Amino acid sequence: MPIIPDSKDWTWVLSQPCPECGFDASTATPATVPGIVISMLPRWRAALRRPDATERPNEATWSVLEYGCHVRDVFTLFDHRLSLMLSEDDARFDDWDQDKTAIEQDYANADPAQVGIELTAEGELIAASFARVQEEDWVRLGTRSNGSVFTVLTFAQYFLHDVVHHLHDVDG
Numbered sequence: 001m002p003i004i005p006d007s008k009d010w011t012w013v014l015s016q017p018c019p020e021c022g023f024d025a026s027t028a029t030p031a032t033v034p035g036i037v038i039s040m041l042p043r044w045r046a047a048l049r050r051p052d053a054t055e056r057p058n059e060a061t062w063s064v065l066e067y068g069c070h071v072r073d074v075f076t077l078f079d080h081r082l083s084l085m086l087s088e089d090d091a092r093f094d095d096w097d098q099d100k101t102a103i104e105q106d107y108a109n110a111d112p113a114q115v116g117i118e119l120t121a122e123g124e125l126i127a128a129s130f131a132r133v134q135e136e137d138w139v140r141l142g143t144r145s146n147g148s149v150f151t152v153l154t155f156a157q158y159f160l161h162d163v164v165h166h167l168h169d170v171d172g
Contacts (some may be wrong), residue, residue, distance in 0.1 A: 013161045014154050021168035025157035030138055031157050034127035037075075041123045042166055044068060047172040048116040054108070062102070064170045068115045069107035070098060071166050075122035078159045079129050084144040085152055086133070095145045130156060 017024040028036070047053065053064040062070070077096055084091035102108075138153040150158060 003143075004151045011148050011158065014157055018161060018165060021161075021165040023161045023164045024160055027158045028160045030130050030133040030152055030156040031135075033130040033160055036048060036160060037123050037127040037130075037163065038171075040163060041120050043167060043172040044071065044123075045116040046110040047167075047170050048119075055121060059115055062169075064172075065110060065112050065115060066107040067166050067170050068104065068112070068119055069105065069110050071100060071163055072115060072119040072122050073098075073105075073120065074159070074166075075126045075164055078108075078155075079122070079126040082126070082152070082155065084134075085140050085150075086137055086153060091140075091142040091150050093142060093144055120145065126159075 013023065047064050048068050050064060053068075056063045056066075059075050081091070081093050084093060133152060133156075138151060140152050141149060142152075142155060143149050
């Protein structure tokens, strides 16, 4: 059975802690993102090594493997968007259909070991990208096609919630 697409606007996590995962965006800055991302990578690799990593807990929820593929792609996508925000004035980027990507890239049948390697590499890249952000650039803007406007600071907070929340989703 296919996953029901998540159509929620998660930008609310910028104004209040997430009741599900406990993440408080107000505590994150582009300067803190690298260490937090790097600290989560071993936990993702461990989750992807579980014997049940390919099994969905129920018909409506991704497996650990599918979440791992998603987070790998979040790292790649957000690194690209961060680059746009730092190099273009009022950068624009398309909304991303994560569910379409999961189907097109066949997340469910990926190799968990390979996903662990790729997730680690992409996580290290985006951590390094955030580490290079200068404080004066935290106010640079980016706008998603649905109208959501981010500064580099709120973009970092939104990004970090996604990664923290999904690690919570898989009990990592």
